[in-house]
Amino acid sequence: MSATGDFILKAERLTKRFGGFAAVSNVDLAVERGTIHALIGPNGAGKTTCFNLLTKFLQPSDGAIFFNGRDITRMPPADIARLGLVRSFQISAVFPRLSALENVRIALQRQRGDSFDFWRSEKALNRFDGKAMAGLDEVGLAEFAATPAGELSYGRKRALEIATTLALDPEMLLLDEPMAGMAQEDVSRISALIARIAENRTILMVEHNLSVVADLSDRITVLARGQVLAEGSYEVVSRDPRVVEAYIGVGHG
C-alpha cells in the first residue's frame, strides 16, 4: 500500500445530531482506493451511525460525502448502490423466503435495469442462473442453491449475503460488522473471503473487535464518542494511549 492520495470515498466534517445529541460530529474520513479500511470503536462510538450516513440510510445533519469525487451527500441510497458503493448489514441480510439462488439472482437482475415488466415470465431471468450458481459456488453454497435462505445457518447466511453483494460487482464494499456473532471457524473463513474479494476493490468495514481487523486492514480509524480518536496502521493505533484508554480500557480486550 502506497500513499497515492487516490481516495475513493471521502467524508468531510460529517455530523449527525439526534435532537440535541450529536451521535457523530465533525468526522473526516478518507478511504484510499484498493485498500481495506476499518472503522472501529467501543459500543456507542458512532460506528454504525457513521456507516449509515456514508451509505445514506441516514441523512447527515452537516458535512459532505464524496464517492469517486462526486458529491453524494443528498443522493438517495438506491442511487448510491447503482454508483458501485454497496453495503452489507449487521444482521444477516438475506431474502428469507427466496432460495439461495434467487437471492444472488436478485442482485444480478439489476443488470436489466428496473424490472417493472410484470407481463413477462420469470423465465427471462434464467440467463442469470449460471452466474448466480458460480457466485454461490465461490462462497461454498452451491449445494444449497434450492434451499430457502431463511433455513440456512447463520454463517451460511452471511456467506450468501456476501455472494449477493459480489454479484453486483461493486467498486467499493461497506461491511457492517461482518464477523459479529460468528463462531471461530466461520470468522477465519469469512476473513479469508474478505481478503480475497479485496484484491480488486476497496472495502470499508465497521468492526467492534480490534483483533479481527488486525491482520485484515491496511488502515484503521478509531472512533470514540462520535469523533475520530486516532488513525493509522494497526501497529500505530494499537499503541496509541488514547485508544488503549478509550477502547481497551473499557473492558474489550
Add this chain to the structure above:
Amino acid sequence: MTVANTETHPVTLPADLRISTPRHHVVIFAGLLGLLLVAPFVLYPVFLMKVLCFALFASALNLLLGYGGLLSFGHAAFFGSASYVAAHAAKVWGLTPELAILLGTGAGAVLGLGIGALAIRRQGIYFAMVTLAFAQMVFFFALQVPFTGGEDGIQAVPRGKLFGLVDLSNDLTLYFVVLLIVFGGLLLIYRIVHSPFGQVLKAIRDNEPRSVSLGYKVNRYKLAVFVMSATLAGLAGATKAIVFQLASLTDVYWTMSGEVVLMTLIGGMGTIFGPLVGAAVIVTMQNYFAGFGAWVTILQGIVFVVTVLLFREGIIGVIARWTKKAL
C-alpha cells in the same frame, strides 16, 4: 477476483432449479377451470358468481399483502368505488356492461394511484392505518354525494347486452362472462407474481433495506403493486355490481375491507390458490348460514380463530407445507 471470471469451472445447475411454470400449477388451473365450467349446472349460478367476484377481490388483496408484504385495511374503497362507477355508468349513462366494468376498474386504478402514493410513505401498522383512514373518507364521500343514492345505493342496475349483442339477463350466460373475467384476472395475478417484477416484489417483502442496498427504488415497486391490486379489486367490484345489479354502502364499508383480509388469511396469504379457497369458505358460510342471522359473524369469528390457532399459514398454506409444493 470477480464472480464473472470464476466461470472457468462451470457449475452445473440442477434441472429442478430452472424456472418454469410448475406442472402442478398448470394441472390445478386446468382442473379449476374444468370444475367451474361444470359448476353452474349443479350449483346456483348467482352464488357461484359471488364466489368468483370475491375470489378475484381476495386474490387482488393477496397480491399486495402476500407478495408485496403490504397490509391494506382499505381495499373496500377500490372495490366499492368501482362498483358505484360501474353501476352508474350502466344505469344512468346506459353504457354496455363491458364498458361499465372497464370504467369501474379504471376508477379503482385512479383511486389506487392517489391513495397508494400517500400510503406507501408509511410502513407496517401505519400503512394499514393510512389505508383505513382513506377508505373511511371514501365511505363518507359515498354516503354524502347524490349519485351513489346514499343509504339506498344504486339499485336495479341493468345487466345489459355484452358488446350490445349478448343478453346478460340470463344467469347462465352472465356466469360464463364472469368466469372469463375472473379467470383472466387470476391468470394475470399469477403472471405478475411470477415475473421479473414479481421477483423484485418478493425481495422487497422479505427485506426492504437490503433491496434498497442492491439499488432497487422500492417505493416505485410498492406503488406499482398497490395500483395493480387496487385495479384488480376494482375489476372485482365492478363485475359484482353488474352481477347483483346493485352498488351499495356495504361495498365501501370498512367491514368489507376486513372481510377480504379474512378470506386471504383463512385461505393462505402468499399462496396463489389460498384466496380462492378463503373466498369460497366465507361466501358459502354467509349464504348457507344466512338463516342464523347475526350468528354468521360469530361463526366467521370462530372459523378465523380456529384457522389462526391450528393453521397459521391458512388452509392452502398448510397443504403447501405438507406437500412441499408451492401452491
